[in-house]
Amino acid sequence: MPKHYPVGIFDSGIGGLTVAAAIRRAMPAEKLLYLADLARQPYGPKSPRTVTRYAVQAAEFLVGRGVKALVVACNTASAVALEAIAERFPELPLLGVVEAGAAGAVAASASGRIVVAATEGTCRSQAYERAIARRRGGCRVTCVPCPLFVSLAEEGLTDGAIVESVARHYLAPLFDRLGGDDCLVLGCTHFPLLAPALARLAGPGVRLVDCAEATSTMLAETLRGLEAPVGGAGGLSLIATDAPERFARIARRLFPSLDEIGTVELADL
Structure with missing residues (x-):
């Protein structure tokens, strides 16, 4: 994967921004592409079969945008769907929380x-x-x-x-x-x-x-050889499957250190 490609991150909601924030602190040169599946949250009470289907769809969306690694920033999806995502994208560096x-x-x-x-x-x-x-x-x-x-x-x-x-x-x-x-x-x-x-x-x-901090540390090890060039501007792009304005508003309040939060793109999976 090209080094300038972003790291893809997905969660069912806003919680995965704790992972994005930790990565930004540790690796500010990396570009991050974050997907929040707000239309189908929460994942926690849903069956493993449903969560796996949602997680694979989220992964397919981010891979379609072009990412060099994928972080499953949802513990429920990481617990039940990581193997299915790995089978779908065997060449993609993948890690779960x-x-x-x-x-x-x-x-x-x-x-x-x-x-x-x-x-x-x-x-x-x-x-x-x-x-x-x-x-x-x-x-x-x-x-x-x-x-x-x-x-x-x-x-x-x-x-x-x-x-x-x-x-x-x-x-x-x-x-x-x-x-x-x-x-x-x-x-x-x-x-x-x-x-x-x-x-x-x-x-x-x-x-x-x-x-989130533990995932950031593991990602740094996973990206060896794929790191963004030192001094790169990095950045964070946000996508949501529902209520993008509300997502942006809550994200700005809870994550003031992520000053890149602007317009959130609305997308269907």
Whole structure:
């Protein structure tokens, strides 16, 4: 693939912009092409068959635009559809946030007792349990579905009493006990937006693993030999399958560091 081609990124909504922001910080010369499948979000409660179909369609759209690598910035799609995308595009460098998050968890946890906050679909797939076990045997992984976190992030509610109440509802039974859990994986790309509230709930002895940062690190390794020329301007182009104006408005509020957010293109898959 030509080095000047962009990196394709897709998610069901705005959460994957945490990945885009991490990549922009680490590799500012890279051009990024981001697709938000707002018309069909959320992916989390949907069946693996449906998510796989949506994910392959998103990948086909981005490959049709011309990308040199593809990042599946949706934990649910990464958990169930990565193999199908790889089969569809065997020559395309491909990575998903689940593998990156699992690698980050193994590095962060001293005790091997890991909590993963994720969507229903990701927990149902047991993808984190398998990915962590491949890297380190004997870990105890507890995956907790936290579906309301996605809605909170999409509405711009990232901290405060409502977020803390929902977080306690899902996670307090784990962190109020003396179970030795020392790592909390933010297993959905929306969840880093709630990180301050989640860190307070988990406590100072628990390390948070941001899958967006872990994915950025893994992408840098994947792009060796395909890096954009040093000094390149980079940039971020956004596409949505529904409500582009609302998407742009929320993105500007939640990601002020991404000052490239302008007009969002509307597209059908």
